[in-house]
Amino acid sequence: MRAELIANVASGSVGRDAPERAKAILAEHGVDGTVCAPASGELETCLTEALARKPDVLFVLAGDGTARAAAEMAGPDGPMIAPLPGGTMNMLPRALYGERAWPQALAACLTHGEERMISGGEVAGKLFFVAAILGSPALWAEAREAARQGRADLAIMRAQRALRRAFSSRLRYVLDGRPKEKAEALTLMCPLVSTGLAADERALEAAALDPTNALDIFRLGVKTVTGDWRDDPSVSVQRCRIGRAWAGGRIPAILDGEPTRLDDHVSIRFRPKAFRALALKDDAP
Template sequence: MGGVKTVQAVINLASGSVQPGAAEEAQAIFDRYPVEAQVCASTVGDLEACLQAALAKSPDLLVVLAGDGTARRAAELCGPEGPLLAPLAGGTMNMLPHAIYGARPWQEALEEILAQGVERPLAGGRIGEHLFLVAAILGAPALWAPAREAIREGRAGVALQRARTAWRRAFSRRLRYVIGEGERAKGEAVIFMCPTASRALADEAQALEAAGLDLHGAREAFRLGLRAAMGDWRDDPAVDLGLCRQARVWAAHGIPALLDGESVELGALAEIEFVPHVARILAPRDEPAGAEGDVARSALNPDAE
């Protein structure tokens, strides 16, 4: 962790998995290392102000304990020339923290990077004004997100109704797409994974991994879901793989999408581009398991959590 002397930490107390006392716990961890650290515990409505105030102090490292949306915003604010960023798992899905640090408690990840963290580049992708740092899932799988959210909220009846709606629409809204310089193709969904999330790409890879899914009914969807659970989904004949720095996806109507696990309704045409250097992250010295399994299960298995 050479060069990190000053740290600003922003903790979202209203986030999905942040427990009371997290600010004090983080400060106690910082106090065990030779850094000067300040912690801002954000309440509802002042998260942006906390981020802006933290970056105004020009720290060597910005630590964020919050959800994926806040981590993405922090990466945008830090930029490639700003302070190092450590986005810790404090949300519901935690796709970016899991991709960087593995699926483990934020306290363990913070201890490790303060002791022996290394700088790594964080690449991503962009669809119009929307940035994603882990994965973008366009098409039918995104329709399941409202049902999953209702399940998390304990609204079983609403979840069932939304699941039925998603199932009816799943095979009726096919996409057309062109990945890189490839041929025009069609399918139910297209997945774009950033280097941080994909086991097939190194962190410094200058491309997105793209996978088009051409499914013909529930039986193929079920088969692909099983393959995703077993980790060999790339070998399925319904998957069209490629690497790209840009791509185009279009449909007759608006395109449902999940960007780092968050639902977004895109227009009828989506233009995807690779962003090679969004920010610099303080990462573990050893590569974690990553979030690819989370991405694959979300895209290929409607029952995945």
């Protein structure tokens, strides 16, 4: 196996010693690997160069945004991607490797790894492989990001904006040619993580969230913790292969944990073959 490993030492839980630890783990398993720790601003270039060398697998030790970017750049015809948990939320790594820390996930990939084609979704030309949230609740992610950066003033300002937008700007959407509907938010979940879909399902699970007051939000929050959120009266769940959504202005969104802003009218579609992952066999310890 020829491997490339990119470690973003400035990300979440990676650590300055990660490149040396990664080299040791690769060597211990007899893998011919190159480890790169890009400087600030060089991450995208490092990803491009690593993929151009056409390794068998590209390990990405970084945050959610980098993991999603690597999988999107590789696509279904590129090398296998192994997103190791190096960020804060680690949505894609957790979906593939559970709660393993990155050294254990790397070692498990080298001893019990297998290729698996991963499906995903696409919103406004941007791919996601775990889940996407469209609508005003996504504004809370922008407040979270400011808090993570130590900007308490900016976090408070963004939280106040999220509160003002709540219940004031509903999302319109059409899924698979069905009649137009509206909701506070639309969540799209991939088969990789959705408990409502089979692993080989060729569709996204679309959950429209339409609470009308603070009590509805509280009840939905409790049911989310208990796992019964699909039964809440403010939630409507259906399958989706293609669709579109629009609002009165730019749509706040979260794609695999990363906040972004989309145009006021976006397309939605399911991607049955998004990228090749180095996943774990069922008997992995």
